[in-house]
Amino acid sequence: MTPVIETTGLRKIFRDFWRRPTVCAVDSLNLTIQPGEVFGLLGPNGSGKSTTIKMLLGLLHPTAGTVSVLGRPPSDIFIKHRIGYLPENTHLHRFLTPRETLRYYGSLFGLDRRTCRERGEALLEMVDLADVADRPIDGFSKGMARRVGIAQALINAPDLLILDEPTSGLDPVACREVKDLVRALANGGVTVLMTSHLLADVEHVCDRVAIMHRGLVQTEGAVGDLLVRADTTRLLIANLSDAEAEPLRAELAARLNRDVIADHPTVSLESYFLDVVARASGKSSVLTHFRPAPFLQKTGIGGAAAGSARRGPA
Amino acid sequence: MFYRIRSFRAIVRTTFIEAIQEPAALLVLLTAVCVTSVAPLFHFHAFGEEGRLARDGGLASLLVFGLALGCAAAGAAVHRECASGTAAAALSKPVGRGVFLTAKYVGILLVCGLFWISVTAATLAAEAAADRTVVVGDSWDRLPDVRLRQWAIFAPLAALAVAGLLQNRRRARFGVATFLLVPAALLLTVLASGFWSHAGVWGPYTLRLNLRLIPVALPLFFALALLAAWSAALAVRLPTGAVLLAGAAILGAGLAADTWSAGAPAASLRGVLAGLFPNIQHYWLADALARGGTVPWSYIGRAAALAAAGCALALSVGVGLFRTRDID
Numbered sequence: 001m002t003p004v005i006e007t008t009g010l011r012k013i014f015r016d017f018w019r020r021p022t023v024c025a026v027d028s029l030n031l032t033i034q035p036g037e038v039f040g041l042l043g044p045n046g047s048g049k050s051t052t053i054k055m056l057l058g059l060l061h062p063t064a065g066t067v068s069v070l071g072r073p074p075s076d077i078f079i080k081h082r083i084g085y086l087p088e089n090t091h092l093h094r095f096l097t098p099r100e101t102l103r104y105y106g107s108l109f110g111l112d113r114r115t116c117r118e119r120g121e122a123l124l125e126m127v128d129l130a131d132v133a134d135r136p137i138d139g140f141s142k143g144m145a146r147r148v149g150i151a152q153a154l155i156n157a158p159d160l161l162i163l164d165e166p167t168s169g170l171d172p173v174a175c176r177e178v179k180d181l182v183r184a185l186a187n188g189g190v191t192v193l194m195t196s197h198l199l200a201d202v203e204h205v206c207d208r209v210a211i212m213h214r215g216l217v218q219t220e221g222a223v224g225d226l227l228v229r230a231d232t233t234r235l236l237i238a239n240l241s242d243a244e245a246e247p248l249r250a251e252l253a254a255r256l257n258r259d260v261i262a263d264h265p266t267v268s269l270e271s272y273f274l275d276v277v278a279r280a281s282g283k284s285s286v287l288t289h290f291r292p293a294p295f296l297q298k299t300g301i302g303g304a305a306a307g308s309a310r311r312g313p314a
Numbered sequence: 315m316f317y318r319i320r321s322f323r324a325i326v327r328t329t330f331i332e333a334i335q336e337p338a339a340l341l342v343l344l345t346a347v348c349v350t351s352v353a354p355l356f357h358f359h360a361f362g363e364e365g366r367l368a369r370d371g372g373l374a375s376l377l378v379f380g381l382a383l384g385c386a387a388a389g390a391a392v393h394r395e396c397a398s399g400t401a402a403a404a405l406s407k408p409v410g411r412g413v414f415l416t417a418k419y420v421g422i423l424l425v426c427g428l429f430w431i432s433v434t435a436a437t438l439a440a441e442a443a444a445d446r447t448v449v450v451g452d453s454w455d456r457l458p459d460v461r462l463r464q465w466a467i468f469a470p471l472a473a474l475a476v477a478g479l480l481q482n483r484r485r486a487r488f489g490v491a492t493f494l495l496v497p498a499a500l501l502l503t504v505l506a507s508g509f510w511s512h513a514g515v516w517g518p519y520t521l522r523l524n525l526r527l528i529p530v531a532l533p534l535f536f537a538l539a540l541l542a543a544w545s546a547a548l549a550v551r552l553p554t555g556a557v558l559l560a561g562a563a564i565l566g567a568g569l570a571a572d573t574w575s576a577g578a579p580a581a582s583l584r585g586v587l588a589g590l591f592p593n594i595q596h597y598w599l600a601d602a603l604a605r606g607g608t609v610p611w612s613y614i615g616r617a618a619a620l621a622a623a624g625c626a627l628a629l630s631v632g633v634g635l636f637r638t639r640d641i642d
Contacts, residue, residue, distance in 0.1 A: 014640075057406045059641040077408045085406040091399030093328060095335055095487070107324030108407040110317020134485070152403075 002071055004160055004191040005033040005056060010065035012051050012215075025051040027215040029065065033208075038182060038192040040206035040223075042199065048215040049195040050088050053164055056193075057085060070160060081109060084158030088165045088195075090149035094138040098129050098148045101137065105152040116155075122293035123151035142169035150178065157296055161185060163194040167201050172273050179205045184292050200270065203227070236265065321409050322417045329421025333387045334428070335489035342386075343429055343496060344470055346379035350436040351466045354444050354458075363604060365444035369527060372437025373600045376534050380429055381565060384542035388422045389557030392549035402641045412633040419546045419629060426538045428497050434531045435500035438523045439466035439507065446512050461514050462507045469499035529609040533597035536621035540592045541565060543625040547632025550639060568594035592624050 010029035013021045026048040033039045041049045054060040055067055058074030072079045092101055099120060106116035124130045127147035137145055146169045153161060166182070167175040175198075182205050186192050196202050202209055203223060210220040219226065237245075245262045253260040278285050333339055354368035392415065395401040405414060443462040447454055473495035480486035508519045541561055549557045567574075572595050575588030596617060602609050 054402070054641070057402075059402050059405060061638070061640060077410050080406065080408040083406070085403070087399055087403055087406075089399060091403040093332065093400055095332060096328070104324050104328055105403075105407065108321045108404060108409050110320050110408070112320070156407075 001034060003032045003068070004035050004037075004070060005031060005039075005193065006068040007031045007052075007056075008066045010052070010055060010067060011063045012048070012055060012060060013063045025215050026055070029215075029217060031210065031217070033191060033193060035191050036186060036189050037208060038186045038194070038206045040202035040209035041193065041195045041212065042202055042209055043195075043212035045197075046214075047212040049212060050164055051215075052212075053085075053162055053193070053195065056162065057083070081156060082159040084153040084156060084161045086149050086153040086161075086163045086166055088168070090142075090145045090169075092137050092145060092148060092152075095136055097134050097136055098124060098151070099133040101148055102151055102155055106155045109156040111155070119155055119157075119293070119295055120151075122295060123154060126291065126293045127151045143171060143174060146170055147174070150181075154293070154296060159190060161190055161192045161194075163192065165196055166194055167196060167198055172270055173277065175201065176270060176274060181292060185296065188292070188297060190296075200268070317408070318413065321407070322413055322420075325404065325409070325414060325417035326421045326424070329391050329418045330424045331487070331490055333391055333422060333425045334493035335487050336387075336390070337489065339383060339387060339425065340489050340492055342379050342383045343432060343493060346375045346429070346433050347436045347470050347496060347500065348467075349379075350375045350433055350440055351463070351470075354440050355463075364446055365441040365524070366604070368440035368444045369437060369524070369603065370600050372433060372440055373527075373531065373534065373598075376430065376433040376437065376531060377537065377598065380426060380433070380534065380538045381541050381561065383429055384422065384426045384538045385545040385558055385561035386554065387425055388419065388542040388545035389549040389552075389554040389561075391418050391422055392546050393552070393554050393557065396550070396639075396641060397553075399642070405641055411636045415546065415550065415632050415636050416629060419543060419625075419632075422542050422546065423539055425493075426535065426542055428493060430531065430535045430538065431497040432500055434528070435497060435504050436466060437531070438527060439463075439500065439504045441524050441527065442504070442507055442512075442522050448513055450513075457513060459507070459510075459512050459514065461510060462503070465503045465506070466500065469503045470496050473499040524603075526603055526608050529611060529614050530599045530603055532614055533599055533609075533617045533621075536617055537568075537592065537594055537597035540621050540624045540628070543628035543632075544592075547628045547635065550632055550636040564591065565594060568592045571595060590627070592621075596620065 007029050010026055010031070011024070012026040013024045016022050025046075029048075029052060031052075041052065043049050051060060055062050056069055056074055057080075058077075067074055070079045070082055093104070096104065102120035102123060103113075103116045106119060111119070121130070124133050127150055129144065129147055129151070132140075132144070137148060140148070146166075150166065153163070161182075163182070166178050170178060179201060182192055182194065186207075194202070194206070206223055208220070208222050209226065211218045240248075242262075249260050249262040274285070350368075350372040353371045395404075395418070401414070405411065439462055443459040443466065445456045445458050448457045473492055476495055477486070477488050477491035480491045481488045504523060507523070508521045510516050511520075512522065541564065544564055545557050545561050548560050552560065568591055571588060571591055571593035575584055575591075575593070578584035578588055580586075580589070599609050
């Protein structure tokens with residue numbers, strides 16, 4: 001199967017006005033991302049994540065190495081018909097309204113007026129901005145502008161979605177909805193490359209991750225493989241009191257001649273938060289939006305719930 | 315093919331709206347129009363011809379304010395878009411860098427076009443309203459067309475008022491509405507002036523405008539287009555302030571081109587520079603109108619071709635610089 005993204009020995013050195021090298025942002029990057037995969041690029045600030053993404057999009061010129069996106073070099077603008085991109089800082093024309101913004105980006109993909117309008121309306125519904133679709137973005141909060149950014153990244157129903165810090169500026173409910181959306185899109189065959197500082201986001205959503213530091217990939221692999229503690233086993237028993245657990249723990253410790261710990265597993269803070277908000281709202285769930293718009297359902301995605309089936313957020 | 319036209323049109327439209335909704339752009343437009351309309355009220359000298367002060371003043375406003383608007387808008391449109399990241403967002407879509415820069419330029423050209431219509435209309439009105447010798451019975455007097463003068467001053471104010479109303483009622487962008495309404499209001503004013511005589515007597519429609527002014531104003535638009543092209547080209551690498559400085563340098567060299575390039579062989583450095591620098595003297599033809607003179611349309615055609623070649627050269631340089639630039 002042809003990889004969606006493949007880089008070999010990719011390197012980027014930034015230079016000053018006099019062409020003197022100032023920083024090596026990315027070095028010897030070898031990356032392969034397969035179709036339908038959700039790949040997470042992690043790393044602290046300045047580790048080269050955004051630089052890598054911009055080289056994949058042809059915005060930055062690599063100093064050395066090769067890049068192939070959807071089988072073509074990024075300088076080939078025709079492949080960009082199949083790419084959706086959400087920049088780290090939502091770069092939007094502040095004087096445009098969300099509706100105008102989606103029409104603008106739809107036009108850049110060459111979509112006709114009717115398709116632009118239909119997809120724009122569906123996406124505005126999806127990101128819950130239909131009510132403010134005619135207000136200039138200038139007055140929007142960071143989270144609202146981020147939602148517009150997410151919508152514009154999907155206007156072309158992309159095969160490859162590149163998300164730079166997609167949950168930046170979003171509240172926990174919207175964060176969860178974006179994660180569900182990403183999983184749903186991936187289940188529909190969309191390949192996703194995302195970066196995030198919020199490691200829990202990546203852990204819940206990504207199939208594979210690479211961790212970068214100072215421009216170099218330090219480690220790469222499937223999330224499950226990287227995080228599993230193969231030398232430790234946990235037994236989960238429902239409805240067991242501490243009084244019942246203690247003799248079992250002691251029995252196991254004596255039989256195995258090893259330390260055995262009995263504790264109560266915890267839910268994630270995100271799940272707990274969503275539960276509290278749902279109860280306060282008098283609803284069973286507050287997750288109502290961000291289900292993929294109909295035109296994004298290329299292979300019959302059933303929505304966020306179906307997306308979670310493959311690898312659902314905790 | 316169609317997708318390229320759509321993306322080109324979208325960038326042109328967005329650039330156009332972004333440029334004219336800037337308060338500074340509106341300020342330059344209103345200042346140029348007001349200076350053109352109000353300056354003839356102050357009689358310092360007639361320059362030996364009725365209406366010449368108004369005409370030359372209007373053309374000078376067109377050149378000076380237009381160059382400031384064109385250079386600043388082109389520089390800001392390109393540089394700000396690169397600096398703010400919206401260029402990166404657009405270029406991550408199927409849009410080539412050459413198409414992007416050219417579309418930005420065309421958007422600015424539309425702004426210059428609206429500015430040209432506004433100031434040319436104001437100049438036509440100012441000249442038509444200037445003092446004329448009017449025979450009244452056995453005597454004569456020098457009288458202005460007071461009604462046209464008042465209407466020409468009132469037209470931009472009416473445009474501002476209507477734009478405010480549209481913003482209030484329909485949430486229209488005030489700057490955009492004003493920039494579109496000012497030229498429309500001034501055009502209506504100069505066209506309406508045919509319904510009365512210079513003395514203010516209503517009568518059958520007679521066009522009283524000096525249409526010889528149009529072929530003199532057109533080359534100034536070509537000069538604006540040329541300077542805006544160089545500004546857009548330089549803005550892919552330089553900030554707006556530096557672009558304005560470079561624009562001023564090109565303008566200065568262009569105005570003095572007849573002096574420093576006179577007699578230079580084509581193969582010499584001076585000759586090459588003379589070919590590259592836009593000679594602004596080719597586009598300033600106000601003196602040709604003196605004492606009933608005209609500018610032949612064949613000259614306008616050649617000036618247009620020269621300006622188009624200069625714009626193509628500037629944009630080619632800009633695209634070359636842009637292709638090698640990293641977009642953050």
